[in-house]
Amino acid sequence: MLPIIFVLPLLQLVILSNAATFEVKNIKFGYIDNDHSSTSRALIEKFNASTYFDVLTDFPSEAKASSAMLKGEIDVVLEIPRHFARDLQKEKHSSLGVTINAIDGAAAGVENVYITQIIQSYNKNIRTDLAQISDAQIQPVIIDAIPLFWYNETLNYKTFMVPGILVLLVTMITLFLSGMNIVREKEIGTLEQINVTPIKKSQFIIGKLFPFWVIGMGLLTVGLILARLIFNVPMLGSLALMYVYTSIYILVVLGIGLFISNFTDTQQQAMFIAWFFVVIFILMSGLFTPIESMPKWAQIITEFNPIKYYVEVMRMVMLKGSGFKDILPQLIKTLVYAIVMNGLAVWSYKKTI
Amino acid sequence: MNKVIQVEGLTKMFGDFTAVDAITFDVKKGEIFGFLGANGAGKTTAMKMLIGISNPTSGKATVAGFDVYTHAEDIKKNIGYMSQKFALYDDLTVKENITFFGGIYGLSRKRIKEKSEALIKELGLEKVASQLVGSLPLGWKQKLSFSVALIHDPKIVFLDEPTGGVDPITRRQFWEMIYKAANQGTTVFVTTHYMDEAEYCDRVSIMVNGKIEALDTPKKLKEQFQAESMNDVFLKLARSPSPALPKGKGVNVGENYNNGTKSSPLGS
Amino acid sequence: MAQNPPLWGVRGAFMKRFIGFIKKEFYHIFRDRRSLFILFGMPIAQILLFGFAITNEINNVDIAILDHSKDNTTEEIINKIAASKYFSIKQMITREADIASVFQKGQVKAVLNFEKDFGRNLIKDHKATIQIITDATDPNTANTITNYLNAILQQYQKELNKDITIAYQIIPQTRMVYNPELKSVYMFVPGVMTIILMLVSAMMTSISITREKELGTMEILLVSPLKPFQVIIGKVIPYIFLSIINAVVIVMLSIFIFNMPVQGSLILLGLESVLFIITSLALGILISTISATQQTAMMISLMGLMLPVILLSGFIFPISSMPMPLQIISNIIPAKWFIIILKAIMLKGVGMQFIWKETLILLGMTVFFIALSVKKYRIRLE
């Protein structure tokens, strides 16, 4: 069991944190060159030179390219029409077919931006090459937008994902362990034994939860050290503040687990319910996909998602250096949540007897 | 004499720990063979090797004429087993449990029906036949469990602490069932840590720390150890270090043993 | 001695034994009403929730404006942004110093900073500068926000230049195939389907098998003449049925609620789903052979499967953008292959000739899991 509690999560932390990027690169790219001119070759060379595009395949026909697209071998096809170069010379413009696999709509949008950028820069080149004095034209206006990425200039997604995934892992471990705990004793029959001893309910519950709380804090500590050593994740704010918040947060999770445990008859039921909530907590935490994009009713649901608050606080304290006052709203909500959940847990435990 | 179980130097090690230490004995057809020992003596481990769910570390053993190493599947067809842990399905009714276990032993539907009716009647479970087993008292469950282990009329039945945790009256009824099975020709291999139950066996082996320290009929053992009861025999064995004591490693042959109809010492 | 009825060699007896076994398993399932309810209710709730809620598009992102110029042009741009559904302007700030503070409080995700004399520069120099400052602690969202803002600015610039014809240019005609409206539902519903089927199937089998171990009934089954693999298959078959029902419900919801098309063959979709269910069940069996208790089995199936399946299957994050080692690791995730198959059948409308490779891989994995379980099972008996 110990390897599952400690090794598995930490291993996943180190490995999986590298996976969570929406960056679009290594785009599988193919082309059909019906023109075979130096102009068309130069354009393809542009794509070849770009770091975003990968695996350039020359398809002899559209049918071949579309079959490759169906097989998933390529995601973008560029079709250069016949007389591409000639039209550009004569008509002063020529068209170009671009087909993008848009199943991942967001990625397709970005791919489209990359393609447009490459073509625009190519346009600029040909203009300087081909334009004659007589073509002199009115200068277009340009809005020069300079993107600035604060707190994370290189857009290193790992500094963001590592602490987030760490939270997920800590949450899962503590929730599953506490969720299975009481119901396991119910199933094996030892709970009756305990109920006849003079131990107080609250003492019993604290005694049950404390080890899990320690496991959660321990896992978080080791995880943070790994995050620092392997991923160089910064800690701009106060470490103490992180720990204060975490200690309350784990109580929320344990309270939920205990509540589930009290309300179920078998470990199987407890685990299915815990699984249900964990998947919701994870996917609606704002860690992987933005909460702002969810419909209003879904955003209201996320208000009850403890992971959401944890992800926010962690982002603020570790990466932005936010202080106590900044995270006060989250802190209060989490505290109230902890009190409510543990109150419910104790109440439901009393009812089980 | 027909030996249905023959064991020679059978050993099981878990890492460095020897759970069963070179035991040697044999069991005759129709016999009630008691396997006594304190908790942790190695009884269950020894039994699991005989029923083919645990591979011995060394030694020889045949059960119903089949080698435990090579013919475990054949052994399984000839034995019944009741494990130390209660092992019927709590969420199935009495009838469903019987039907299920009859089914996995390949009994025909007709035969299962006959068997289950007979069984339910014999155990007096008519009223609860359609109740979930989980709702029955432990004693009833154990009796049902025993009957289920016999459902396919095995040559040998292995019972691992069948009377653990049940009241004296049920225990007595239980032994009567064991006698009945033995009288019908089934060989019974039973472990227990209740020393008084040893008196009910035809022959008894006493296991201490993985070794068989004594093996004989209860009567002879009591003579040998000058003891009043089997309980005293066991206490003497457990207290004194083994080498000083006479051993019974399968050398005794209960000559006076009678394969015919036995009468229960309980006096039914 | 009562004679043993002939046990082996009779096909009928074998089948009967099996049917008895399966019946018993169904009793277990149907007696536990709560689990049954959970088993069928949760996938429905999840697919509904996630189908609507999970999207990597952006919507109504709160931004702040720092306008040093305050002229007609900046006002026009601000109005354009406010009018888009992607952004809502939360705040107008006046000092550079406020940027840090709005970010730190987490009030906005981006700040647009117009330079001084923005409008005048645009007329005079044909060029003006604007900063798109994003809170990149969430780099993925920051990147998307920047792209969207950029697009709006580009659009505005195009409008300003509409009277000027630019010579010598290549005009791309872009076609978005398989998902022309760029709906993110098309991307996520197959993923959600996969995750639910995978985890529910793997959890169900691993729990039901370890449960018998914990209760001690497994030992009785192993002492019976049933072979270990027969015991396992008997246990798994009912769960195949349950999972198929789950899969059907999920597919129906995707089609009727989320308007997922099924361009390809429904039969092929069904067969592939059954294959994937069996792969997941086989994985559950493997987990059960290495765990002695339900608790261990559940921790392994939940802790071991949940995040890898979410992150490495291409459900949310594109696999091709991951570092090479992870791309290689992703190949061992069965969910990855099933997601590819689902998208191919539902969205691309292809037949077997385009997905035979993925199908074969799933098949291979299933055989591997089962073979390994059978081997492990023997070892477990020591």
Ligand SMILES: Nc1ncnc2c1ncn2[C@@H]1O[C@H](COP(=O)(O)OP(=O)(O)O)[C@@H](O)[C@H]1O
């Ligand atoms: N799988 C195992 N691994 C390691 N040790 C075991 C295992 N099974 C049993 N043992 C040890 O072997 C000894 C004998 O156990 P067991 O046969 O169950 O005793 P008994 O049935 O006589 O009470 C005990 O000390 C027990 O701890």
Ligand SMILES: [Mg+2]
């Ligand atoms: Mg034992």
